[in-house]
Amino acid sequence: MRDPRPTLLAGARILDPSRDLDTQGDILIADGVIKDMAGSLRNAGLPDGTEIVDCRGLIAVPGLVDMRAFIGEPGAEHRETLASASQAAAAGGVTTIICQPDTDPIIDEPAIVDFVLRRARDTAIVHVHPMAALTKGLEGREMTEIGLLREAGAVAFTDGTRSVPTAQVLRRALVYGRHFDALIVHHTQDASLAGEGVMNEGELASRLGLAGVPKAAEAIVLERDVRLAAMTGGRYHAASLTCAESLDVLRRAKQAGLPVTASASINHLTLNERDVVGYRTFFKLTPPLRAEPDRRALVQAVADGLIDVIVSDHDPQDVDVKRLPFSEAAFGAIGLETMLAAGLRLVNDGSVELMTLIRAMSTRPAELLGLPAGTLRPGRSADIALIDPDAAWLLDAATLKSRSRNTPFDEARFEGRVVRTLVAGRTVFEYV
């Protein structure tokens, strides 16, 4: 593709967590990178043919880096392709998707990493980087070729929504992965304690007659993992924490200086277990939505920086596996397109600073994954989301770009939306 003509984003509020920068000014983009940034660049001799975008009233932030998105390609293209996911991402201000390895075939060999990268290059309009499987076949028994997969382009290692059942396997992966500076991302849920559970264990599950997943199922695995991280020095990241008990474990690990970080999903930050009342399967998630005090604790942990990263946990499911009795329905909700809008709720209600939110959705995941994203520094790729913070809107699931419609935010009211997304200087989404 030909490089787009130079663009001047004029008069925006510029928010760059990588430099703790919050200022008013212009951004000049040319050749796909951020060339210059200053209070005003209009009189600074712009290149010929520069398109000037009036950004007054808008906020320019580094494009989001979504560290946990389940796509479906290869193997489940009816749910989502790299192309459709990238369209959804662009509409949500996400400029980098980290796709998960539980595809068919599973991303546990370098050739599959290569396939995903080539498909993404040819069909996706945002950057895509795969995580590779931590264990072969996601079976939790033998580690994958961490070194070769890393060389092929895998940015981290995970077994997706499966927890590694044996401590020895995870220990070896952490020790071995350390040599390759591999980030190990782990779903912290003890399968035997979770059992047949389909929602948060507690009064509500008991009233609905649904089997519950206790919070201890999460905290126990995290506690074990933290000790393994201490023992091995391997870089460990908890994929999606949900409750105060886990936050206590995480806090102690960080205070001890261990190489431990964690994500929370946008769903767990903005929804709670009461949303499943009426057996609404679009709110059936793993780990499950917790009660309101846990949601609040999680939001506070984002505000404090204890939680490093916010993920969309985008997981497209078609109606056939969602329009079932709750206990039989599939887990998962889509979220690429709504992550930022939902996150702005936390900013609007005063619980999280916008800088903190964007750091958790962009700068921090880029740092953890070693990607040159999450920043507006001159010289870097012009991956930028423009936000209109005052736009009030109602989500209509039918207008979503994802191939699947399982959004927990259908008919939700939002304040603030992405109006333009640029990837390497090219506008890939524009709200009109």
Added chain:
Amino acid sequence: MTSNPASSFTLSRRHLLGIEGLSPEEIVGLLDLAEEFVILNRQVEKKRATLRGRTQINLFFEASTRTQSSFEIAGKRLGADVMNMAVGNSSLKKGETLIDTAATLNAMHPDVLIVRHSASGAVELLARKVDCSVVNAGDGAHEHPTQALLDALTIRRNKGRIQGLTVAICGDITHSRVARSNILLLQALGAQVRVIAPPTLLPADIERFGVGVFHDMRAGLADVDIIMMLRLQRERMNGSFVPSVKEYFHFWGLDEAKLRFARPDALVMHPGPMNRGVEIDSAVADGAQSLIREQVEMGVAVRMAVLDALSRTLPGNLPHA
């Protein structure tokens, strides 16, 4: 009892999906209406024409001879054409979903569907997809409203009231829809409810249901007016939830010795089918304090009352007309 003439009673809803959401007045109205059918059912001529021309389909995804027969007799005595759909798991094996089944049946223009399903919430899901009335005949571990109504009718006929009674529900509370519906109904009508079970068979935060929680039968049965025993499923007996049948019966099985912990005039109930020698001893099940057979009789009357009350809100024509 209420001064309203029962025969004018109507339910302000199309479905009966649970006890939750029913007002105490609606519950009492259904019980009063059921009393009329108790009398009718003891006569030689048991037939009414209330549901003549109406089609009732019994859709049991989970087999239950007793409940299905009770609904079948209730429908037939009210003059409905009753059809039993033997679904079992066969449609699921063929890949048909619950919603496909609902759509198929809906196209046959039934007036009422009686549905049992092993998954909590499944009956509500189906009810959203059809035009007729739906009665929940048991969904997973969620609700079984007609069982709670028949239990309440049985209690009221024997004790003259429900208000102020102390009722103990004993056994596998975790997996029991009967327990949930009974807790809701008995509390709505002013009874004190207790649950007695080994800790493994109590659901999380059960005390937040406003019930007394006991693990010991002697303590739990003290001053109790009504003892409701629950069935313990076979697959939960051998080490998964309780160590053995022998141990369960020793500590939680209702025998004559444990029955003496309750009030001398305490009455014993069981939703059936019973596991004799597991949760209940034969001497108690068949003894003078047992209401178990009367419960079956009340079941038919209560189901007739529910069908009658729901039919009063049905349009005069077929729903699709």
